[in-house]
Each structure stands twice: as structure tokens, then as C-alpha cells.
Amino acid sequence: MSDTIRCIGFDADDTLWHNERFFKLTQERFAELLAPHTDASDLDAVLMAAERRNLGHYGFGIKGFVLSMIETALEVTDQRVPGHVIADLIAAGQDMLQHPIDLLPHAADAVRAAKSFGPVLLITKGDLLHQERKLAQSGLGDMFDGVEIVSDKQPHVYTRIFDAFGGASTGMMIGNSMKSDVRPMIEAGGFGVFVPHDLAWDFEAAEAPQSHPRYAELPDLGALPDFLNAVR
Structure with a gap:
């Protein structure tokens, strides 16, 4: 050979x-933030569907992941997700971008x-x-x-x-x-x-x-x- x-x-x-562990931690935070605002039991599946749907628009990476979380939050709350939750999701994405290697x-x-x-x-x-x-x-x-x-x-x-x-x-x-x-x-x-x-x-x-x-x-x-x- x-x-x-x-x-x-x-x-x-x-x-x-390491990379995926930061996505997993943020996804857990996402579920915590959404828990008071939705009873959706399939939140992970809805988020995954949004990620797949958006790959052609945003590509791979943290920015597309954050936009997919925001889209999912709007979807599962019938557009009623509070603005502070959206702000927290954006902050979580910014934290991911700053994680040390x-x-x-x-x-x-x-x-x-x-x-x-x-x-x-x-x-x-x-x-x-x-x-x-x-x-x-x-x-x-x-x-x-x-x-x-x-x-x-x-x-x-x-x-x-x-x-x-x-x-x-x-x-x-x-x-x-x-x-x-x-x-x-x-x-x-x-x-x-x-x-x-x-x-x-x-x-x-x-x-x-x-x-x-x-x-x-x-x-x-x-x-x-x-x-x-x-x-x-």
C-alpha cells in the first residue's frame, strides 16, 4: 500500500x-430554555428536521445551528417564544464560537x-x-x-x-x-x-x-x- x-x-x-460535545451541551440548553414555553415531546426531532432543511441555505456550522434553533423555537411555540429566549439562543451560539480548542x-x-x-x-x-x-x-x-x-x-x-x-x-x-x-x-x-x-x-x-x-x-x-x- x-x-x-x-x-x-x-x-x-x-x-x-473536540466539537460535537459543544453542540450537545447547547442543545441541552435549548431544551431547558424552551421547556416553559412548549410541551413538544419531539423537540430534538423538530430541530434535526430544521437543520437538515437549512443545510442548503446556511451550510454546516454553528451559525446554521443557531438559526435552526431559533426557527424551531418559533415553530414549537406557534411564534410566541419570548424575545429573551431568542437572545439567550444567540448568546449560546456566540459562546460556542468562542470555545477553546x-x-x-x-x-x-x-x-x-x-x-x-x-x-x-x-x-x-x-x-x-x-x-x-x-x-x-x-x-x-x-x-x-x-x-x-x-x-x-x-x-x-x-x-x-x-x-x-x-x-x-x-x-x-x-x-x-x-x-x-x-x-x-x-x-x-x-x-x-x-x-x-x-x-x-x-x-x-x-x-x-x-x-x-x-x-x-x-x-x-x-x-x-x-x-x-x-x-x-
């Missing part, structure tokens, strides 16, 4: 640093191990300014040979990115999302390595291509150096 891997890409959120264990060592194969890329989706800030605060920025912040991760996106580094067939993508990191990279002709995170957004769920020769799953980033050494 070492003869075919020329470039390795990493996802960012919940692959190199907390690297996952072994993140830096994993990126160093990947560099022995050639160029290393960061490929992430979400809000441009927020993702740039997180990368700058992570301390990992200088380790990457390229950074791509994209609106979505589809096979053609990986094809475009890896074409500059020998093609997707010589590339590997490492991430915690089966739907965004692994399956589309394999569909583009590359290698997809799944590193699960304890918390996962339902939107990112997809079936693992267990039998595919270009698929691998690791328990955490600490296993990546040995995995890469084994495939040299």
Missing part, C-alpha cells in the same frame, strides 16, 4: 479536536506519522472564519501542506483536492464521519480510514463499507502510526 499512498487528508472536527489524544503524533508518506492536508467543512480560527488555535496549522474548507464533502470534492497531489487513487482520508470522510473518499477512488468519536451527529451516520479493500477502521488516532507502518 505504501506504493500507492502519496497524500493523506485529515478531517478536523471530532477527528483532531481541545485536541483529541494523539492528534499531533498522528499528523506527524502521516507526513512520512508525503503531503498532509486538512479537509473540513463548515464556516470559513470559524474553521480558520480553530486551526490557528489548535497549534497544528504549520503541520499541513494544504487546507481545504469546503461546503460539503462529496466524491467530486475529494477528486478535485487530491488531483493536485497525484490523484484520489493515491490519497487517504482519515476522519470520524462515515458519510463525509470515508465513503465519498472511497467512491473517489482513494482510501478511507474511519476513526470513530464517542459523540456523533445523526446526519453523519452511514453504513460502513466493511468489505471494501480500501476501507479501514481504527479505535483512535493513537493507532494510526502503527497502521501506517504496517502498510508501508
Whole structure:
């Protein structure tokens, strides 16, 4: 396999640093704020439907999440949600944007191990300014040979990115999302390595291509150096 891997890409959120836990905490706060104003028992489902509906308008990230919370609050209260609740939701989103970056264990060592194969890329989706800030605060920025912040991760996106580094067939993508990191990279002709995170957004769920020769799953980033050494 070492003869075919020329470039390795990493996802960012919940692959190199924590992210989803801040969404979970804010969603719990959302439920607390709405509890006095609605008896909706399916609040999480209504919010998820709003998020899915709004991806095409706002894309991925905290700003779209906050707007979806506000839309959901209006929906489940028949437009009667108090203004102070809307203000609290906006403040919760601003707090999310200011959270310090907390690297996952072994993140830096994993990126160093990947560099022995050639160029290393960061490929992430979400809000441009927020993702740039997180990368700058992570301390990992200088380790990457390229950074791509994209609106979505589809096979053609990986094809475009890896074409500059020998093609997707010589590339590997490492991430915690089966739907965004692994399956589309394999569909583009590359290698997809799944590193699960304890918390996962339902939107990112997809079936693992267990039998595919270009698929691998690791328990955490600490296993990546040995995995890469084994495939040299």
C-alpha cells in the first residue's frame, strides 16, 4: 500500500479536536430554555428536521445551528417564544464560537506519522472564519501542506483536492464521519480510514463499507502510526 499512498487528508472536527460535545451541551440548553414555553415531546426531532432543511441555505456550522434553533423555537411555540429566549439562543451560539480548542489524544503524533508518506492536508467543512480560527488555535496549522474548507464533502470534492497531489487513487482520508470522510473518499477512488468519536451527529451516520479493500477502521488516532507502518 505504501506504493500507492502519496497524500493523506485529515478531517478536523471530532477527528483532531473536540466539537460535537459543544453542540450537545447547547442543545441541552435549548431544551431547558424552551421547556416553559412548549410541551413538544419531539423537540430534538423538530430541530434535526430544521437543520437538515437549512443545510442548503446556511451550510454546516454553528451559525446554521443557531438559526435552526431559533426557527424551531418559533415553530414549537406557534411564534410566541419570548424575545429573551431568542437572545439567550444567540448568546449560546456566540459562546460556542468562542470555545477553546481541545485536541483529541494523539492528534499531533498522528499528523506527524502521516507526513512520512508525503503531503498532509486538512479537509473540513463548515464556516470559513470559524474553521480558520480553530486551526490557528489548535497549534497544528504549520503541520499541513494544504487546507481545504469546503461546503460539503462529496466524491467530486475529494477528486478535485487530491488531483493536485497525484490523484484520489493515491490519497487517504482519515476522519470520524462515515458519510463525509470515508465513503465519498472511497467512491473517489482513494482510501478511507474511519476513526470513530464517542459523540456523533445523526446526519453523519452511514453504513460502513466493511468489505471494501480500501476501507479501514481504527479505535483512535493513537493507532494510526502503527497502521501506517504496517502498510508501508
